[in-house]
Amino acid sequence: MNDIYVVGIDMIRFGRFPDRTPPQLAAEAALMALDDAGLSITDMQALYCGNLMQASNMVGQRLLREIGQTGIPVVNVANACATGATAFRDGWIAIRAGLYDMVLAVGVEQMGKGLLGGTDRGGFVTEGAIGSDTMPAMFAQIGLEHQRKYGTTFEQFAKVSVKNHHHSTLNPKAMYQVETPLEQVMASEMIAYPNTKLMCSVNVDGAAAAVIASEKAVRRLGLMDRAVRIRTSVMTSNPFAEREFAMPDFNAVTRLASKHAYEAAGIGPDEINLVELHDCFATAELVHYENLGLCGEGEAGRMIDSGETALGGRIPVNVSGGLLSKGHPLGATGIANIYEVATHLRGKAGARQVEGARLGMTHVVGGGPGMGSACAIHILEKV
Amino acid sequence: MSNSYEGMVPSVPYLKIDSTGEPYIAGSQCGKCGQIFFGERTICARCADRTSMQAMRLGETGKLYAYTVIHRSFPGVKTPFVAATVELDGGGVLKGTLLEVEPDPAKLAFDMPVRTVFRDSGQKDQDGRPYLNYYFVPAGA
Numbered sequence: 001m002n003d004i005y006v007v008g009i010d011m012i013r014f015g016r017f018p019d020r021t022p023p024q025l026a027a028e029a030a031l032m033a034l035d036d037a038g039l040s041i042t043d044m045q046a047l048y049c050g051n052l053m054q055a056s057n058m059v060g061q062r063l064l065r066e067i068g069q070t071g072i073p074v075v076n077v078a079n080a081c082a083t084g085a086t087a088f089r090d091g092w093i094a095i096r097a098g099l100y101d102m103v104l105a106v107g108v109e110q111m112g113k114g115l116l117g118g119t120d121r122g123g124f125v126t127e128g129a130i131g132s133d134t135m136p137a138m139f140a141q142i143g144l145e146h147q148r149k150y151g152t153t154f155e156q157f158a159k160v161s162v163k164n165h166h167h168s169t170l171n172p173k174a175m176y177q178v179e180t181p182l183e184q185v186m187a188s189e190m191i192a193y194p195n196t197k198l199m200c201s202v203n204v205d206g207a208a209a210a211v212i213a214s215e216k217a218v219r220r221l222g223l224m225d226r227a228v229r230i231r232t233s234v235m236t237s238n239p240f241a242e243r244e245f246a247m248p249d250f251n252a253v254t255r256l257a258s259k260h261a262y263e264a265a266g267i268g269p270d271e272i273n274l275v276e277l278h279d280c281f282a283t284a285e286l287v288h289y290e291n292l293g294l295c296g297e298g299e300a301g302r303m304i305d306s307g308e309t310a311l312g313g314r315i316p317v318n319v320s321g322g323l324l325s326k327g328h329p330l331g332a333t334g335i336a337n338i339y340e341v342a343t344h345l346r347g348k349a350g351a352r353q354v355e356g357a358r359l360g361m362t363h364v365v366g367g368g369p370g371m372g373s374a375c376a377i378h379i380l381e382k383v
Numbered sequence: 384m385s386n387s388y389e390g391m392v393p394s395v396p397y398l399k400i401d402s403t404g405e406p407y408i409a410g411s412q413c414g415k416c417g418q419i420f421f422g423e424r425t426i427c428a429r430c431a432d433r434t435s436m437q438a439m440r441l442g443e444t445g446k447l448y449a450y451t452v453i454h455r456s457f458p459g460v461k462t463p464f465v466a467a468t469v470e471l472d473g474g475g476v477l478k479g480t481l482l483e484v485e486p487d488p489a490k491l492a493f494d495m496p497v498r499t500v501f502r503d504s505g506q507k508d509q510d511g512r513p514y515l516n517y518y519f520v521p522a523g524a
Contacts, residue, residue: 123508124506128453128460128461128480130478130480130517131466131478131479144451191453191455193451246421
């Protein structure tokens, strides 16, 4: 009787909307999620708003100016690429604590094109002189660390993009819906070996929102027919890892989170029917197969070769198209992943439906050179 | 050798020039758990001990742990170049740019021996003083 549910959830189609503001994008997603639940902003007792690039500009309050200023508490959340999932989890925590019965979580981002970061702060320019601080470089080294350990190949990393771009052709909300054969992925512009341009996620604008409710509220309002149970919500920061000061860690932080998630849910990875994981770069997806226990140590290359993680495979991963082709609006990604899994658990995913899905996992990591990292995992269950 | 770096400014705080004019990479070692870090610190990030951190100099030889070849970087940065993560002999892990190799994965090997060198970076501070930086080169070079 104390379970917590998603009763409304949606995302706008990701794309580029230079003429709109983050609060406007957030408002559109928020209204879509409220409509999905058949509820109004006047039913919400708190708002958790995730946004990274305008973290100091009260995007949550500005969102309420667009859809109704009811005076509810607003928490503006920033946590790198885990921002949206952190906002969602903060809402879950508040309901779990018994403070509220129904809250709204929103994630939104408006992004430019091209490489993230690189702001010239004056003084010595480290880029090129002390390695590289670009995101593709960071995840390239993480991929080559896997190659070092297990012999994983450029081609195997590239296959992740082939798979996820294929999945995106079945998702009308993805930024890109284009097939990319292996030769095309491998021959596209090399950004940071082994990540080519088609192995990098897309910087887009986007927003996603979820209405989270206590069991009491779900029953009172008769919403169980649209509810998806939040079986587990966990978050970690990067525990100390041997090389992380030189090479940011996304492995240990994910392993710790997945251990907590499986323990809290009382299940193992074999029981998960689909996963939306943080494929910010093709190299990242493979290391997370092992970090999340989807396969044994060193088996990620074999797993992508075998097609086990493609739609129709043993455990489909990123059937939405993933960050690689759906797009990666930083603050929105965590809730968009939850939207994808919830849609499958409701049996409403259309052509990309994972048949018989009962349990699904979402995973995001955020972080960067010299920053540390964050990981959030949610396990959702069909009601 | 002792005056060759005179008038130069270290590129980053953990690159130091000692009283005899010799550059080195500053490190710290926790007396409790033994962890070695690059740069100066007082509390151990690994075991949280506050009392036993000791300053040290990191070694100038090591092995290539991981790398990538950067073909696209931030505007104005010359490419391609090799971004490297090096495990230093005697402890510590350091990131840097690996020079004097072809920026080609086929020419790079995990665990290849490298050493640290200190060179004029070509960049100058606002007073026109050259920045001294550290780089990695193949150990035989």
